[in-house]
Amino acid sequence: MIKAVIFDLDGVIVSTDEFHYQAWKLMADQECIPFYKTINHRLRGVSRMESLTIILEKAHQSYSEEEKVKLAEFKNQAYVKSLSSLDETHILPGVLQVLSKLKKMGVKVAIGSSSKNAQFILKQIKLFDAFDAIADGHDIIHSKPAPDIFLVAATKLGVEDHACLVVEDAVAGIIAAKRAGMFAFAVGDARKSVEADYKADDIKELIEVVKNSR
Ligand code: B16
Numbered sequence: 001m002i003k004a005v006i007f008d009l010d011g012v013i014v015s016t017d018e019f020h021y022q023a024w025k026l027m028a029d030q031e032c033i034p035f036y037k038t039i040n041h042r043l044r045g046v047s048r049m050e051s052l053t054i055i056l057e058k059a060h061q062s063y064s065e066e067e068k069v070k071l072a073e074f075k076n077q078a079y080v081k082s083l084s085s086l087d088e089t090h091i092l093p094g095v096l097q098v099l100s101k102l103k104k105m106g107v108k109v110a111i112g113s114s115s116k117n118a119q120f121i122l123k124q125i126k127l128f129d130a131f132d133a134i135a136d137g138h139d140i141i142h143s144k145p146a147p148d149i150f151l152v153a154a155t156k157l158g159v160e161d162h163a164c165l166v167v168e169d170a171v172a173g174i175i176a177a178k179r180a181g182m183f184a185f186a187v188g189d190a191r192k193s194v195e196a197d198y199k200a201d202d203i204k205e206l207i208e209v210v211k212n213s214r
């Protein structure tokens with residue numbers, strides 16, 4: 001029986017990937033590092049420093065740890081600045097209906113995001129109070145595909161791991177959910193994952209999945 005649904009943030013609740021892309025691109029252009037959308041695609045669900053490591057694969061020079069921290073800070077400042085234009089109109093289709101139905105069914109809801117900006121983003125889109133728990137990049141050391149973020153979310157909710165369903169748009173997030181012993185519901189890019197328990201074109205399909213588990 002599914003007692004809780006844990007939502008990834010970027011790509012599930014709101015699409016911030018273009019904002020991430022533009023901010024990383026600014027950093028990459030400044031450093032003359034080739035960076036394009038296919039590389040950006042690999043950054044989904046991956047932490048800030050791990051994202052930088054992926055981008056630096058194409059760099060023509062090596063960087064010290066201190067320099068890497070500075071590059072990540074530069075990107076984050078540009079990213080946060082761009083988030084000021086984010087509002088509730090950016091909430092992805094179906095999300096509000098799904099949250100409202102789950103509430104009525106008595107199913108707990110949480111956020112499980114690798115982002116250290118998750119709380120700010122939730123405030124921008126006016127959904128900060130819509131969740132029973134928020135687990136974000138500040139709560140973990142190892143980001144997806146490690147199961148940590150979802151295990152923290154389940155603990156904060158007080159729900160057993162095996163009674164949680166994770167909604168993810170990243171393959172790394174699906175792997176993390178399965179490693180956490182949870183059900184995995186894939187949307188968007190994550191539908192190519194072989195590990196997902198459910199794959200959907202429309203997030204609203206998860207209501208039936210939760211109902212059928214009861
Ligand atoms: P930040 P999610 C992830 O969010 C993004 O998908 C990923 O591209 C980003 O690098 C990561 O958050 C860290 O974000 O730099 O804001 O801490 O999909 O786990 O909600």
Ligand code: MG
Binds near residue numbers: 008010011170
């Ligand atoms: Mg995501």
